[in-house]
Amino acid sequence: MAGSGLGGKYALIGMAESDVGIVPDKSPRELCVQVTLDAVRDAGLKLSDVDGLITCNAFAEPIMYHAEAVAEYLGWEPRHCVTVNTGGGTTFMALNMAAAAIEAGMADTIVVAMADSLRSFMTREQAMVVQSSSGHPHYEQPYGPTVPAYYGLIARAHMDQYGTTEAQFAEAAVSCRAWASQHPKAQMRDVISVEDVLNSRAIADPLKVLDCSLVSDGGAAVVITRKDRTKDGPNKPITLLGYGEGHAYEHISQAKNLTTSAAVQSGQSAYAEAGLSPDDISLLQLYDCFTPALLIQIEDLGFCAKGEGGDWLASGISRPGGAKPLNTHGGMLSYCHPGNPGAMFGLTEAISQLRGDAGPRQLPGMSTALCHAQGGIMSSHATVILGAED
Known part of the structure; x- marks a missing residue:
C-alpha cells in the first residue's frame, strides 16, 4: 500500500504514560482519561486547546462509544471524536x-489515547475466551487453538523453512529484557539468558512462557498537530516522516505465507515516504507479542535478509x-503489554529517545526511529518513521 502522503507535515508535541504492570486502582477508562490529560499538559496545552480525540476500545471495559465516553468523563466536546480498533x-x-x-x-490538534487493564480487570476465564475466539469460526475455532498456538505455527514454519532455532527466538526475549533491566518502570526487570527462556514453561510448541508477551495494565497517549504549530511548545517536536500499511488477511488459515508478512509492504511505503532506508534508522520499536513475530518483522522491514533474523x-x-537498539524500554516481552495499547509504549519510548529526555537511559545519536505494529495474527501491519530535528 502506498504511503499516506502526510509525511513531514505533522509532529508529536506531547506524550504521557500511566503506571504499568499491575494497576488495580484505576479502570481502563480512568487510565485513558489520566494519560489524555497528562499528554495535553506535557504539550504545554489546556484541554480547551485540543479539538480531537481518537481512542481504542478496551477488552476489560468495552464501551460502545469509547472515545465519546472518555470525552464525556472529561466534560469535553471535541470537534473530532472517534474510536478505532485494528488490534495491535x-x-x-x-x-x-x-x-x-x-x-x-x-481538527487542529488531536490526542490519541489508549488504555486497558488485562491484568487487574479480566479474570483468567475471560482472558481465555478472548484468546480462543480470535480464530475463524468455521476453520480454526473448532480445533481449539489459542493465540499462542497460532504464533507457534508461525515459529515452526520459520524453523522448517530457514533452520531457525528455538535458541534464536529466545535471543529476542533476552535482548528485550536487557533493556528492561535499565528501565525503572518495566514490569519485568530481572536479566534472563537464552537458557532461562528455553527452560521456561511450555505454552504452545515451540514457544515457552518467556517467548510470550506479558499480561498488563496501562495506558499511554500522544498529542499530534501540524508541524507549523509546534514552534512555541515546551518539547522538541517529533516529526512524522513516513507511514505505510499492509494488510494480508484476517485469519491465519487464509495466509499465503507464514514466514513473510505484510510488514514488507508497510515498511516499503514508510521508507519511500520518508526518503530513508533501514540503514538510516537509529532506533527500532517493533511489535514483540511473541518472539517469532519480532524476528519476522526484523527481516520483513529490511534490517537483515530473509532467514537471517x-x-x-x-x-x-x-x-x-x-548498533541497532531495539525496544529500548523492554517491549511487550518485558515492559508491559495491556493488549491493543501495547505499541503505544514503543511510541512513547521513541519520542523520549528522540527528544533526548530519556534520562540515564538516553542513547546517543538518536535522530530517527522506526515504529511498527501489527494486529491479528501477523495480519494487519502499520509502520511509522519518526525524526527529530537538531
Missing part, C-alpha cells in the same frame, strides 16, 4: 488517521551497546 496495529493506524483528520480540517538477534546488535 491500532496505535500507528490511529496516528495516521489523526494526521489525515487534521489535513481534512476536521535469528543470526541478527544472536549477534547482540539489538542489545544495549549494539
Whole structure:
C-alpha cells in the first residue's frame, strides 16, 4: 500500500504514560482519561486547546462509544471524536488517521489515547475466551487453538523453512529484557539468558512462557498537530516522516505465507515516504507479542535478509551497546503489554529517545526511529518513521 502522503507535515508535541504492570486502582477508562490529560499538559496545552480525540476500545471495559465516553468523563466536546480498533496495529493506524483528520480540517490538534487493564480487570476465564475466539469460526475455532498456538505455527514454519532455532527466538526475549533491566518502570526487570527462556514453561510448541508477551495494565497517549504549530511548545517536536500499511488477511488459515508478512509492504511505503532506508534508522520499536513475530518483522522491514533474523538477534546488535537498539524500554516481552495499547509504549519510548529526555537511559545519536505494529495474527501491519530535528 502506498504511503499516506502526510509525511513531514505533522509532529508529536506531547506524550504521557500511566503506571504499568499491575494497576488495580484505576479502570481502563480512568487510565485513558489520566494519560489524555497528562499528554495535553506535557504539550504545554489546556484541554480547551485540543479539538480531537481518537481512542481504542478496551477488552476489560468495552464501551460502545469509547472515545465519546472518555470525552464525556472529561466534560469535553471535541470537534473530532472517534474510536478505532485494528488490534495491535491500532496505535500507528490511529496516528495516521489523526494526521489525515487534521489535513481534512476536521481538527487542529488531536490526542490519541489508549488504555486497558488485562491484568487487574479480566479474570483468567475471560482472558481465555478472548484468546480462543480470535480464530475463524468455521476453520480454526473448532480445533481449539489459542493465540499462542497460532504464533507457534508461525515459529515452526520459520524453523522448517530457514533452520531457525528455538535458541534464536529466545535471543529476542533476552535482548528485550536487557533493556528492561535499565528501565525503572518495566514490569519485568530481572536479566534472563537464552537458557532461562528455553527452560521456561511450555505454552504452545515451540514457544515457552518467556517467548510470550506479558499480561498488563496501562495506558499511554500522544498529542499530534501540524508541524507549523509546534514552534512555541515546551518539547522538541517529533516529526512524522513516513507511514505505510499492509494488510494480508484476517485469519491465519487464509495466509499465503507464514514466514513473510505484510510488514514488507508497510515498511516499503514508510521508507519511500520518508526518503530513508533501514540503514538510516537509529532506533527500532517493533511489535514483540511473541518472539517469532519480532524476528519476522526484523527481516520483513529490511534490517537483515530473509532467514537471517535469528543470526541478527544472536549477534547482540539489538542489545544495549549494539548498533541497532531495539525496544529500548523492554517491549511487550518485558515492559508491559495491556493488549491493543501495547505499541503505544514503543511510541512513547521513541519520542523520549528522540527528544533526548530519556534520562540515564538516553542513547546517543538518536535522530530517527522506526515504529511498527501489527494486529491479528501477523495480519494487519502499520509502520511509522519518526525524526527529530537538531
